[in-house]
Amino acid sequence: MPEKRNELRGWLLDIFPDEQGLTVWVLGEDGKRQALHHDFSISFYVAGTASQLRELWKWLLLQPENPRLSREERCDLFIGNISVLAVELVYPSDLSPLFNRTSQTFPNLTYYNADIPITLQYAARYNVFPLAGCEIKIDMQAHITDIRSIHSPWELDLPLPPLSVLSLEPECDPFHATPTKVHIQTPQARFTLSLEPARVFIISLCALLKRHDPDLILSAWGDTWLLPRLLQMSKETGIDLPLNRDPDQSIKHRDARTYYAYGQVIHRGKQVLLAGRWHIDIHNAVMYHDYGLEGIWELARVTGLPVQTVARVSPGTGISSMQIVTALKEGVLAPWRKQQAEHTRSIMDLIRSDMGGLVFQPTIGLHRDVAEIDFISMYPSVMARFNISPETILPGIRDQNTDLPATSTEQGLIPKTLEPLLRKRIAIKMQLLTISKWDMRYKTYKAQSAAHKWLLVTCFGYLGYKNARFGKIEAHEAVTAYGREALLRAKEAAEDMGFTVLHMYVDGLWVQKKGSNKVQDLQPLLDEILNRTGLPIALDGIYRWISFLPSRLNKNVPVANRYFGVFQSGEIKCRGIELRRHDTPKFISEIQNEVLELLARSPDADHISEYLPKIQSLIDGKLYDLRHQRIPLEKLIVRQTLSRPVNEYRVPSPAAVAVRQLEGAGKFLRPGQTVRFIYTLGEPGVYAWDLEQALDPKKVSVHVYKTLLDRAMETVMQPFVSMQAQPFLPLFFSDVGNTSINFSSLL
Template sequence: MKARLWLVDLNTELLLGKEVVYLWCISENGERILLVDDSVENFFFAISENILPEEAIKSSFPELKKHGVLRMEVCDKRLLGKPIKAVKIVVDKSENIERVVGRLNRLKTFQKIYEDDIRLSTRYLIEKRITPSSWIEVEAEESPNLPSIPNFKAFKVKSIEPLEFSSIPKLRVMAVHILKVGEKGSPKPEYDPVVAISILTSEGESKQFTYDGKSDKKLIDDFINYIKSYDPDIILGYGITEDWNYLIERSKRVNSLLEVGRNYAKPHTSVFGHVSITGRLCIDLYHDARDNPQLTEYTLDEYARSLGLRVDPQIPEYKYYEYLSDPSKKEMLLKQSEECAKLIYRIWNIMGDFIIQLSQLTGLPMDHVLTASSGHRAEYYLIREAYSIGELIPPRTEKPYVPYAGGLVLQPKKGVYENVSILDFSSMYPNIMLKYNISPDTYVPSEESCENCFISPESGHRFRRDYEGVYTRMLQKLLNARKEIREKLKSVEEESIEYRILDARQKVLKVLANTLYGYAGWIGARWYLREVAESVAEWGRYTIRKAMEKAEQLGLKIIYGDTDSIFVIDGDKLEELMKWIEEELGMEVRIDKIYRRILFTEAKKRYGGLLEDGSLEVVGLEVVRGDWAEIAKETQLGVLKIMLETMNTDKAISYVRNIIADTRSGKVDVEKLVIWKRLTKPPEAYEVRAPHVLAALELIRRGWRVDIGDKVGYVILKGTSRIGERAKPYQLVEKADIDYEYYVRNQIVPSALRILEVFGVDEQTLLKEPRRGLMLFGTE
């Protein structure tokens, strides 16, 4: 058989005592195909610094052969750009590699070990030059002893090649929302059954399995059977990693066999933290939300809104039990679960192409690519690039953190400014690395001579000009590919599938290129070198300063700068400045945003702005932080909106005074007074008894289940003791006991003053009683 197939996922298995790779694929006509490849080899590299590699092999092979080494051979490799002779050591099984390395360390024949920590599935992809979520061309044959998988045809691989083919086959996608409810605190699988599982498939079928009031066994079994009958390629959820762990524990307690893998395997947590289901992809969109700096609560509805989706108000999790136990409200809760499954699928329609392209380019399967940090994604791409030029892949080692100066952040000038443009240098760092050939393998240590080197502007670190570094090679490839795609997009119909896929790919290329600077400064990186990150930061500061100097020469006023952007009051010379930056500094720059008005406090990275479309953007202020009561956030957002839209101080003062009056008179809902804080360790492990910790301990004393990771909501009550001792769990609070004056003076007024003090308003002004008959928002 010769066929074009799309690789969904892969895993390694033992077949007849030999390690093989399973490739789960989809054919061009939609057939599900399992490929089995037994040609894969386990190997790593070793370097001998004292004797010739041939002699090292001769002296060590007889001993290593006893521990599973099949053969050893000398290879020409590169180590940080320099040619070197390395010994390739081929081992019979993955599980024996650690034992062989341990034996090598005792023999002391070799001094350095490389690539012993590369997993077999990763090695296979690199060796075959293929990636998940991509097309491959395969020659395969039928063979005895291949596994029998329902709905799949199995073949043995004879040859396999990557294919450049941009289409995506029709995937069977199943969006899942699992409703769990705890009577006292967060739901725990030891006590609390699953209430409902809601499903929406890519064919539009909607299903919901519900708890019968006695046991969740039938619900779980129905869910398992549905997976087997629908046979999804992708199981999609939000927080589904935690959900699967919950289901694993529940299935044990009700004796359900959670055999949902395509080979009937049970789900398990992989070494990378995601839940692995053999032959299927389990994609947790929560991990994408966690990477979004604009989010504060990381709820499904907040994430959906950040992607531009309209979402109805959600029942908060802390009210789930109230709704579940009230027959008149229960259906509302179950309906919300159904709507959540639909919302998850709508998010997939927006994010799916991006996730697929991210998987293709990094070489990580879709279920892993979202759980991986941005540094790991960049590293997987680098590993493939390094392999292509024969560069040995460094091991991950513990390295001391040595601080260095980062990007340039200016102290803002407090006040309100109009017509402010943000000049974005977001591609600055990749361009700097390219321009000055900054890479670990081009760095020249101080003890070595270099006649023709780039020299960093502050520390004097040197980088070779005559050799293309691994970072440089990666960046050039990414940026060239993006340039080609963007050119191609000009001739492709915007509504077409091809446009959608190409646009997603160019976005991923940009993300990966911009990630490399952060990766260079990450001490967990295989290729970490402080001098590299330090030099890029130095050239970045140099670039921003030069741009600022030129702006001032042109008469433009700069009011703020943050790492890779500067805030400029718009003027006639803005285009001239941008042209100069591109021509003289060799950096791309673009107008990222234009604010009609923007307000700065005295602190760095804290401002709020009114964009051209009338929307508000808030950075660093209380309104976007999770540790303030909702009443404080509401107040600050309202004040900011009034001041940026109208610049009417009286109107803002009146607005705050009315909130204060409503609060003092007890008209504000208790929910708006709750302060939420997440436990980062078990409550009893805290030495400092902060308010949320004391509230958690009280809940435990009253029989609630509270543990690490749970969010604790508390309200401050009246009294004379210190604040922490007056913090009570919101579930146990009577409205008459609330210390409303605390909220006025410690939540509402401080959050409002963060904005209004810029206009000379003080605390006493806000605390004055509103005049009788004054309208809610004052007068214009």
């Protein structure tokens, strides 16, 4: 059967342009990894006046890339059909150089589809995606003639190719101390190799790479230290190190960068990207601690971005890629540069629109039998349900009945992009509710759910991002307007049904009603809210008790997102307290957590006092350990992310002092990176953890750590202290400040 020979089934691993088209790396069903060739012509489009385009046409005819030119009708999302000049290139690698020269020579024209990653173009044209199981037709020269995916990225339980993984992990953080050994994990064994002598190490690594031919090199600090170091060693010893599987491609290096996103300074270390196999550095991957490899696979599938890219992308890139693929599939042009500007409006309209979600102030204190209900993915649901998209929003027009921003009826690009993702997310949520925690799929679903959440959360922010191709500030504002409306309708529904609303926060409500402390008691309310808002809402849980905390500075002022409580299941939920903060030393957060767990054992709020002696002895023990240097130094480390260069710190904060100490030792940190230090006795009061010389445990400032502990204890104990000993006593037990109370008086 001659046809059989021309067909291949396998998994799509990687795609990149080569000199004459595309290289497509496939993991065959037979286990063979091979690079196939695919001819793939690619076009960009130009709009302008007729005379401008005529001039461009003449100029393009003289270019060495020899593009095919034609006049076409294409759809601009905001204008509709327009006449454009299509510039088609037979070799995709020609696009970028030709486009760069074109845009420099003709800067006043409007360009489309000019800078779209090739994988997205490929995903849109053939309906395939990274890791997809594919049926591939090939000709006699192993050139692909057709490729088809067996699955859709929106299916649940997509099979994963049998990947071979090689893990490389230096024995310690290279920023802390110079590693001399590397722990290696192959599919069969785990062992450690010394980096010196370099020759022996490189030869061994070469042998491992040849024997196992890994699809993935999973490293720790591989981007920022290990791989650059290995390449250096390979150069010095003159032994070729085949990190790349594809011998025709070079290894790609990307510089470190620092950017500002979602109110934070973010630092991404430099990157080392391989061809034909993947390299993922667990410390340089985005949200790796949250969703791991499973999350990365899922993001690659749904965004269409290459695995190595999606592991490291900045917020927004993932969702933007999904929008681009939708646009390409719909035949809509993707503008090179955003052209939209804000429409004219009065300042009264600005005042009404320029605000975020509603954040209420909770009723301070301890409350029993409180239900927390949350809208599921509120903002993306709003976009999908109310058709909010940059091209559907009708600027300046409000719906007559609801007074909300009006939208057109035809489904917009953003809702079209979000719908399948939201559907998959809800399907996974349903699965998570029904299957057992020990089910094989549980962890995978959790990771996928976390990855989806990350995409959905950035989707809203990206709509308002100044450089977003398909962004528009009015659409961004409309989303918040619908969100506020939904929250208020939910509040009204709850109050109409006799509930007291204790707190509301953007997309969640905390409600209480005498006698309503079972799941079924809440169902009518959920139904009513769904009915009034059209948005899915779910019960997060019922708290046995919950405490909303006041501001640290003023006990009368409530804080929106500072609370802790215990669900009926015994699970603890807390926000805004020490143990949730990244800069809290483990010593403190672990004790706070233990105390909460003790409190959680109490069947209800009335029996909490019975647990106080246990808490007291727990704390006494920990303080004894602290005074006698029995707490490992690692647990005393404070981590702080630098928000600006150290010379811009006006007051020498402990973090700034630690950074200076490191600079003195030749170690430099950039904004967005984390500095680690320990509080010490005397001047300057801190010691940078990553200094060469280890800290003498006797130098640790017991006083500072005790103060931090006191504060953390005050946070969790104050609701119970005020419950027992009126009037309010601000400190639990303390020798800081001028107030102190005797703990035994509470017992």
